[in-house]
Amino acid sequence: MATTARKKPVKRRRSPIQSRGQATVDAIVEAAAQILARKGPAAATTNAVAARAGVSIGTLYQYFADREALLQEIGRRHVAEMQAVLAGALTGIDGLALPAAVDRLVAAIVAMHRVAPRLHQALHQSLARDHLDTIDAFEVAVEGMVSRALETRDELDLSHPELTATVLVRGLGGLIRTTIRREPERLDDPALALAMRAMILGTLGESRRRA
Amino acid sequence: MATTARKKPVKRRRSPIQSRGQATVDAIVEAAAQILARKGPAAATTNAVAARAGVSIGTLYQYFADREALLQEIGRRHVAEMQAVLAGALTGIDGLALPAAVDRLVAAIVAMHRVAPRLHQALHQSLARDHLDTIDAFEVAVEGMVSRALETRDELDLSHPELTATVLVRGLGGLIRTTIRREPERLDDPALALAMRAMILGTLGESRRRA
DNA sequence: CGAGGATCTGAGCAAAGGCTCATCTTCTCC
DNA sequence: GGAGAAGATGAGCCTTTGCTCAGATCCTCG
Numbered sequence: 307m308a309t310t311a312r313k314k315p316v317k318r319r320r321s322p323i324q325s326r327g328q329a330t331v332d333a334i335v336e337a338a339a340q341i342l343a344r345k346g347p348a349a350a351t352t353n354a355v356a357a358r359a360g361v362s363i364g365t366l367y368q369y370f371a372d373r374e375a376l377l378q379e380i381g382r383r384h385v386a387e388m389q390a391v392l393a394g395a396l397t398g399i400d401g402l403a404l405p406a407a408v409d410r411l412v413a414a415i416v417a418m419h420r421v422a423p424r425l426h427q428a429l430h431q432s433l434a435r436d437h438l439d440t441i442d443a444f445e446v447a448v449e450g451m452v453s454r455a456l457e458t459r460d461e462l463d464l465s466h467p468e469l470t471a472t473v474l475v476r477g478l479g480g481l482i483r484t485t486i487r488r489e490p491e492r493l494d495d496p497a498l499a500l501a502m503r504a505m506i507l508g509t510l511g512e513s514r515r516r517a
Numbered sequence: 518m519a520t521t522a523r524k525k526p527v528k529r530r531r532s533p534i535q536s537r538g539q540a541t542v543d544a545i546v547e548a549a550a551q552i553l554a555r556k557g558p559a560a561a562t563t564n565a566v567a568a569r570a571g572v573s574i575g576t577l578y579q580y581f582a583d584r585e586a587l588l589q590e591i592g593r594r595h596v597a598e599m600q601a602v603l604a605g606a607l608t609g610i611d612g613l614a615l616p617a618a619v620d621r622l623v624a625a626i627v628a629m630h631r632v633a634p635r636l637h638q639a640l641h642q643s644l645a646r647d648h649l650d651t652i653d654a655f656e657v658a659v660e661g662m663v664s665r666a667l668e669t670r671d672e673l674d675l676s677h678p679e680l681t682a683t684v685l686v687r688g689l690g691g692l693i694r695t696t697i698r699r700e701p702e703r704l705d706d707p708a709l710a711l712a713m714r715a716m717i718l719g720t721l722g723e724s725r726r727r728a
Numbered sequence: 729c730g731a732g733g734a735t736c737t738g739a740g741c742a743a744a745g746g747c748t749c750a751t752c753t754t755c756t757c758c
Numbered sequence: 759g760g761a762g763a764a765g766a767t768g769a770g771c772c773t774t775t776g777c778t779c780a781g782a783t784c785c786t787c788g
Contacts (some may be wrong), residue, residue: 324785352776362737404779442699463534466708473692473712480691482685488653495734501724505579505688508719513712535755535764564747573767580745 319371333359333370339380341426347432352376381429382439384422389444392418404461404506412502415478416493421490423493432482449475458508465515474509478502530582542580544570550591554635558643563587592640592651595633600655603629615672616718623713626689627704634697635703641694660686667721676726685720689713 322328337359341350352373356363370376395414399407419426429441453471454466464470481502485492492498533539548570550563563584576619581587606625610618630637632653640652664682667675675681692713703709 318690320734321733326785327735330735351774353774363777364779365736368735374777385703412677422736443534447697466712469712470715473716476692476695477688477691480689480695481687484656484687484691497677497680498684501677501684504618504681504723505684505716508721508723509716511723512719513717531764533765537755538765541765563747565743574747574748575768576766579765584746 319367319369319375322369327369330359330365334361334366334369334376335379335383338376338424339384340379342380342428342432343422350377350428350432353415377429377432380425381438384425384429385440385444387421388418388426391421392448395500400455400458400517404459404510408503408506412499412506415482415502416499419486420493423431423490427483427487445479462512462513463512464513466513468512470509470513474506477505480513485503527728530578530580530586533580533647538580541570541572544681545572545577545580545587545695546590546594548594549587550636553588553639553643554633558639561639561643571624588640588643588653592649595636595640595672596651596655598632599637600631602632603659611666611669614668619714620710620719623710623717626693626713627710630693630697631704634701638694638698656686656690673724674726675721675724677724681720682722685717688693688716 320327322331330479334355338350338355341354342359354362356366359366366376392414395417396410397492399410401515402410429438449468449471452475453468456462458462458470482493485498533542545566549561549566552565552569565575566587567577570577575585578654581590603625606628607621610621610625613621634645640649660679660682663686664679666675667678667682693704694707
């Protein structure tokens, strides 16, 4: 797994060689993520980040070409974390019967978003429009994954697995994001999980080939 | 139907008396909305807005206490427009049979978002975190409206109409917003409309009292 | 130990943008 | 017609912020 300050375009900077440098980079990224999560994108100025990380701005710019690069790195780490949680919560799901599998899926999606709700939201804001490729790519990947999983289950007999996957993933994602923004505590509400379950099962049932 | 530069807190400014003033205010708001929609929140600087509106910054600040007030006014107008479109697209829906009603609903929701997709997205970004009360209030209102509509239809026999409404409204909203961001042209895809229909019908069916 | 690379420092430059104010122009209305 | 209110102007102040640079300090390793 690559680690630090690499960009695709033309934005490189020194990569840490000594462990001291690595620690510094981590401190910077974590400080930035914290500010982002607690006070939003506007508060995450490079100077503020450096201060919170306990390093000088000079040091920050030693590892990141510019503010944008820092944000992208945060996005990359966040996505990796979400992916890990998702994968973990989904292992062995193929062996389960449909209702149980759906329960698992709901739990997994919720868990994935619970990793860092505020940060997730902040990233969706700050990266939007420009380079939220990382997050987008992840979401696209999830849609593909779900699509394939749906195809595999013959019992479902969907007429358009991809479409169904798209609707489900984007719908659930939006639902959860909205809920996080407006009623964060509600994520733990079992009733909501049940409602999501109903939505998924209902959508699947209604999307059968001979519906 | 108040009109222009009124805030709740402590941010007032002259309200236009002469029609000239009203025209100026409209020009400013429209210019700002245009920039917001085309180039995003970052590009919507007060100077840029004034320039595009063909007035001086001084004039802009004659009617708006600060940039934020301007954004809020845009939000207010946008929400009003969406509300109008929604109401229009939904008239007489109570008399329709369920499948037809759902089709109408899907069309209405899509139409509502098509009013100004880019602006809608930009507002969600720029207002987020601080004062997007206006948009939030609207969304809450829509949830309430849908909840009541669901309750009315005895045929549905929902166990938790409110929950179902929440899930449907937030889910569909998120689905549409994500689609607008990633594949704007797809909003016109009839297959997507069908998929949304399936999602709604399925969710309703699966949310019955004795499910 | 000491050379040389890695790391870190922070004052401050330059750009950008929000917003003010002193002043001028246009309307309204008696 | 003209007084006074409404409307408009725009140079520029002031603050914020991204980012640079000339060095200082710390580490590694022969």
